[in-house]
Amino acid sequence: MVAASLQKLLDELERLPGVGPKSAQRIAYWMLNTDRATAVRLADAIVEVKDTVRFCSRCFNYAEGDLCQVCASPERDHRTICVVSEPRDIPPIERTGAFRGVYHVLGGELSPMDGIGPEQLHIAELMGRLADPAIDEVIIATNPNVEGETTAAYLSRQIKPLGIRASRLASGLPVGGDLEFADEVTLGRAIEARRTL
Amino acid sequence: MVAASLQKLLDELERLPGVGPKSAQRIAYWMLNTDRATAVRLADAIVEVKDTVRFCSRCFNYAEGDLCQVCASPERDHRTICVVSEPRDIPPIERTGAFRGVYHVLGGELSPMDGIGPEQLHIAELMGRLADPAIDEVIIATNPNVEGETTAAYLSRQIKPLGIRASRLASGLPVGGDLEFADEVTLGRAIEARRTL
Numbered sequence A, B: 001m002v003a004a005s006l007q008k009l010l011d012e013l014e015r016l017p018g019v020g021p022k023s024a025q026r027i028a029y030w031m032l033n034t035d036r037a038t039a040v041r042l043a044d045a046i047v048e049v050k051d052t053v054r055f056c057s058r059c060f061n062y063a064e065g066d067l068c069q070v071c072a073s074p075e076r077d078h079r080t081i082c083v084v085s086e087p088r089d090i091p092p093i094e095r096t097g098a099f100r101g102v103y104h105v106l107g108g109e110l111s112p113m114d115g116i117g118p119e120q121l122h123i124a125e126l127m128g129r130l131a132d133p134a135i136d137e138v139i140i141a142t143n144p145n146v147e148g149e150t151t152a153a154y155l156s157r158q159i160k161p162l163g164i165r166a167s168r169l170a171s172g173l174p175v176g177g178d179l180e181f182a183d184e185v186t187l188g189r190a191i192e193a194r195r196t197l
Helices: A004-014 A021-035 A036-052 A087-096 A123-130 A146-162 A184-192 B003-015 B021-033 B036-052 B085-095 B123-130 B146-162 B184-192
Strands: A076-083 A101-105 A136-140 A167-169 B077-084 B101-105 B137-140 B164-169
Touching: A004 A021, A021 B085, A036 B003, A036 B021, A036 B036, A036 B146, A076 A087, A076 A123, A087 A101, A087 A184, A087 B021, A101 A123, A123 A146, A123 B123, A136 A146, A136 B077, A146 A167, A167 B085, B003 B021, B077 B085, B077 B123, B085 B184, B101 B123, B123 B146, B137 B146
Parallel strands: A076 A101, A076 A136, A136 A167, B077 B101, B077 B137, B137 B164
Antiparallel strands: none
16 A cells, blocks of 8 residues: 555665665655655666776776776876775775775686686686786785685686785685675785785 | 766765665665666666655645545545554554554654644644544554654544544554554554553
8 A cells, every 4th residue: 555656666675785675665765755856866876877887898897988997097006906806895995095006806706616617707817917027916805705715826826827926915804704894904904914825 | 996976876875764885885786786677677766756756635645646545445444544643654554454444644743842833743634634524533653652642642632522532552562662663463453452542
């Protein structure tokens, strides 16, 4: 006995991660009570993000042009590449201010159980970037869990023969956790104290 | 160092109730990974709800036409009116299945401290409805907190002289809580055991 368009909004909101029936209702009623402009701004932002965001052709981070803002920046140290699993792992590293290099997004982590091998990740593209003799260090910032460590070990075996320093974020990150949810201080220290593999 | 349109989406998401920076990020990345059609459906549902939902001219519930679905239904018992504070209080009562009457939404509760008196609520419109001799009961389902009880006491004083039965949801609702968050069983029992004021 809810207006049809309200029910439709509730259904769509419940698809969002972390949004159950109660939060969907709370958001929907907030939406009904807010001014139209605010609601439209959110709706537009959703469509715009789908229409403008794609993957950086170099590092596979999210980008609005051909290159992401990090790859396109002359201010960054392009000799140091930080390898992460997903684009969402980049903002927390940026917030620490402890890293001035560039990134490479794998698009996942090795997980033989789930059928994810090196070919399913952007590892060939990473090796292509490492052919540039200017590169002198790769920081492997995959998650501190089983898949992340497996991926780090695999990458270090590929990278060392090239004579490039491969490092791993220092322990200090809570083991078994997700890099995405680490606090800035812990993550900043982990970057500073990175260990050579 | 996040794509501009992604940052814009994060900003808009963070305005939502119960959505902090972390949940906004989780939702935004989900949005980037989902197919365009799903994202557009949500965006459209937001705009549609703003464009189609207004207040029922009779009970002030949300409605898509002149009357809300409850007021427009011939299946409902139009002799019993359940008075609630806000439209969001109606879906939990509907879910109990214990009430087959119609509603009246006050648009708030009496709160002299916040400058909300009887004139700020849809009380005059309720009294107008009660002039219909067919009405034989008003169930006052304002929240079981100070403002809700004050409002219920005020309404019962207005209604009794009309010779209409005024009842209040039975105790059983957690005192100090919000009706919106009550579970179906408790709320259903409270409706069945409503007491005459």
